[in-house]
Amino acid sequence: MVIHSNPEFSILAFIKFLTIYVFEVLHGYEIQCPGTVHWNVRAKDLCNVELKYFCLYDDVNTNTTESCTGPLPTIAKGYKWVIRGNPDRGKCSLGSYQPYEHRNVKASACVYQKSLCSEEGQVVFDMGNTIDDQKCRCDYKRGYDFVGKPRNRCYCYPSTEDCSCFLRRCNITGVRMSQDYECIDNYVYNTTAICPTIVTILDKGLQQETVIKQKSIKLFKDNYIILDVQRNLLKIILTILICIPLAVPPLVLVIIQICKYINPPVFEETLNDTECIEGVAKVVLQCRVSGKNKEASWSTDSEIPLSEATIIKQGNIHQVVIKNVQRNHCGNYTVTVRRQSCTAILTVAGNKM
Incomplete structure (x- = not known):
């Protein structure tokens, strides 16, 4: 009896193992700060003393760095810890803010993300700063008013108030809603208005068009997403470049075996x-x-x-x-x-x- 060997399965298994191994090796060298659940475990494992451990973003080398040289001192409002050779303070990013002094040493991040003011009828009233959240208002030009009256008639703080808007149209012909959310005659200019108008461009470029304000925060987040995709794409390309030379000989054998079945002997x-x-x-x-x-x-x-x-x-x-x-x-x-x-x-x- 003649026994025919069939190496395709073992070759494919080898290729699969090699690809997974190389990909895991590439990922194994990228340090990422542990999440809240694993923070204490990582700190005790690396530093023994939990308070000495910190994990921060390195501005110079553009990567994440772990250290056991803490604890770091309290940092002022509006700032976060980063690494620039040594621990240093950096301002909160455009989309975040820090309203109190803190010792947050987790991934160089300020504690709070700014509100987007992007729900139905909402527009940005003020973009805030590194210690304050954005303020939102309802777009009176499109007939929107606050569902519940905020503490300030003109705007609300989405982090502490309900800033929901609803469509409240003035039902009388020739009447429009004013910036104070009152129905007034189309041809009457309200000189006693309390709230400012929604403008396109304000003095000296210090404030931007409302729509641009909303898009700026979205663009900030999109840039981080794009950067993350680019990093992952680079890892995939490196994996492919490493695997191709190693995988060619087994693939040739597989192709030869397949051809034998596709083209039987005559x-x-x-x-x-x-x-x-x-x-x-x-x-x-x-x-x-x-x-x-x-x-x-x-x-x-x-x-x-x-x-x-x-x-x-x-x-x-x-x-x-x-x-x-x-x-x-x-x-x-x-x-x-x-x-x-x-x-x-x-x-x-x-x-x-």
Whole structure:
């Protein structure tokens, strides 16, 4: 019996393992600050004393740094800890603020994210600063008013108040809503208004168009997302560049094995029916297949098994040699190369099949 090896599965398993291993190795060297749940575990594991541990963003090397040289002192409102050779203070980013003194040493972040003022009918009244949240107001020009009256008639703090807006149209023809959220005549200019108007551009470029204010915060967040995508894309490209040279040889073997199944061997010379006389010295049944190194298997329905015959392979020629031929050798002899086969009949005088 001929046993055919099939290396495709082991090769593919090797490629899969190699890809996962290299990808994990690349990711293994990127330090990321632990989350709140794992912070204490990481601190005790690395520093033994929890208060000595801090994990901050390095402005110079643009990566995350861990250290056991804490604790760091309290930092002023509106600032966060960063690394610039040594721990240093940096201003809160555009989309965050820090309203109180703190010792936050987790990933160089200010505690609070600024509100977006992006719910239905809302616009930005004031962008705030590094210690205050943005202020929101309802867009009276489109007929929106506050659902609940805020402490200040003109704006509200979304971090401490409900700044929801609803559509309240003035139902009288020729009437519009003023910046004080009151219905007034279209042709009346309210000189006693308390709230400022929603403007496009204000003095000396110190304030921007309301829509631009909203987009600036979104752009700030999008830039961080794009930066993160670029980093991940670089890791993927490096992984591919490392894996390709290692994966080419196994892939070539896989392709060769697949081609063998797609293009099965062709018999250039098939077995021929043979007649002989009992007692002849030997009979040779022979075939020729396309290509070399094609493994073949033989079978017969004669009374004498093939184990008493001699099977020979020379290049692309396959033979079965039967010596001292007897009547019991009569029968069908079949050779199979992969999924192709051919059969010949051996007839010994007096026993035609």
